[in-house]
Amino acid sequence: MSDAAIAVRPVRAAPRGGGLTGLLLVFLPVGLLAWLILYPILRAVIRTLVVQTGTGPALSLETYRFFFTDGYSLANLWLTLWVTALCAVLLLAVCLPIALYLRFAKSRIAALVQGLALFPMFVPSVILAYALIRTLGPNGAVDLVLNAAGLPKIASPYLTPAGPVIGLVWDNIPLTVLMLVAGLGNVSDNAVEAARDAGARPFALLRHIILPQIGNALLVVLSFTVLSIFSAFTLPYVLGPASPEMMGPFMQRTFTDVQDPRMAITQAVITFAICAGFGAFYVRSIARNREASR
């Protein structure tokens, strides 16, 4: 009885002190987040919604109306969505086999493959872009080889949507492979062996055991690629087509060449909204998965 009474006091006191320390600890990052990210977002949104008229500021959806009725803007948005989706699919198609190989192969070549897969991480995007132009561009290395062999020129991906797709996929391989290998690390050897023992051929193994167990890793990969590719700038800017163009270069051109900051911000807000929507979907699925598995 008395023991309990004594014990209660410190327990009650603890959260108050702990709460204050906790708040102090998170104050700096939260403050920075608010100042550098949340505040600019809010300001940007307000700038797109509020116009200065003769009688003072007024609410207006005019720039949004323009964006969603303008064929060119919509084409750019579609192109961006399309490139993003294609890159995500290609990335999974390229990286999943590599990651599966790295996880399950027992040979020494695995180290070499891993090195190769991680190599793009150390190459800056700009250098990658020019390397691609020098190889796949008009009169690039591939063309020279084909020419020397007496074969016709290739249709160069340079300045077509295929250009940024190739560049972005290559650029994102390392991170995707790393995340997938980390996810595959959670699939135990014994779980795989037990499935083979039950009669699962490689394809059934992948479909029924491995993929369901790395669901979360796949979600993380998907959101990372979608978020980074959707807002990519360098590669679409250097390699991509002039028209329609991806949202990154489009915003930049609207801002500097067309000198319409309000329109450029509107484009940014729309891009941000799509990414935020995807982010929300990602957070919700992760939370739901966690709930389901524990």
Add this chain to the structure above:
Amino acid sequence: MATLSLSAIGKSFGGADVIPGLDLDIAEGELVCLLGPSGSGKSTLLRMAGGFEMPDRGTVRIGGADVTRMPPEKRPTAMVFQSHALWSHMSVAGNIAFGLKLRRLPRAEIRSRVEAVLELVGLAGYGARKVWQLSGGQQQRVAIARALVLEPQILLLDEPFASLDQHLRERMREELRDIQQRLGITTLFVTHGQDEALALADRIVVLKDGRIEQADAPDVLYRAPATRFVAGFIGTMNFLACDIRRGRADHPLFAVPLALPDGPAELAIRPEALRLTPDAEGPVRVRRVTDYGSHVLADLETDDGERLKAHCPPEARPAPGQRMRLSARQLSAYQQGRRAEASPAHLREGALHA
């Protein structure tokens, strides 16, 4: 059901011979336990039988057919892993039904077989649970059910009860023995528990450094271990070093006649074969007494500093420091690591006094 036969089978990892070359034949419906120190190659042997490890030499036959190059998904074997290896994204029933679904059985049949096997392992009604909602023992039973539902010809178990407590382990091993006998499945069972092996097995195979030291029925293995290693590995054994001279052991406690060639030897006596009688002039002194409930284990020391262990009934519990006289009901001798055949005839009947 089928026989399992490993002939001249060998495996090396990175140049080291883990299993140099070994023959083992298991009859239909037989339950064989693999016993041996850690790293002796038990799991490796089991994994070669299941197809998870490709032998470097020799052949694996199941029911006479050569399956050496056959991958696990095609072998009529089922393995139960030490770590359960259940698939956490599936329910209990999903785990058990997986192999049946791959075999494209009709849905109604899958359901009835899953229910039947859940009943068999005492988990009826647990089908819809998630595997992580089960206790360790229940998970283990799901793993066994998952293997049994495929009606394998050969069942392979790698320390399946390692994570269970004593009581559950005893119950599970009785259940397993029941099921195995009812279905007549040829079974190879790896265990660290000697009592488990002694209680379960039709035959025990003792491995050491990838070689078979002895393969015999449990009672033979316990009562007549063929080598010094097996004698020391199974149960507790007192070894007394001595010399044989002109047909007699020269040990001060047991100067017994032994029809063996002259040379160094070791006398081996089980603690339960020793009898203690209090005697102030006796040759050994009690150092420590440990009560195990069913019996009392006395730690003895001779005047030369040699140590022995002896069982005594709880009612005749000696006191530490007390001097004792010793007699042995049974005694065997090992020469050059092998059991010496010639044990004195009179020892088997009467007791031998020190």
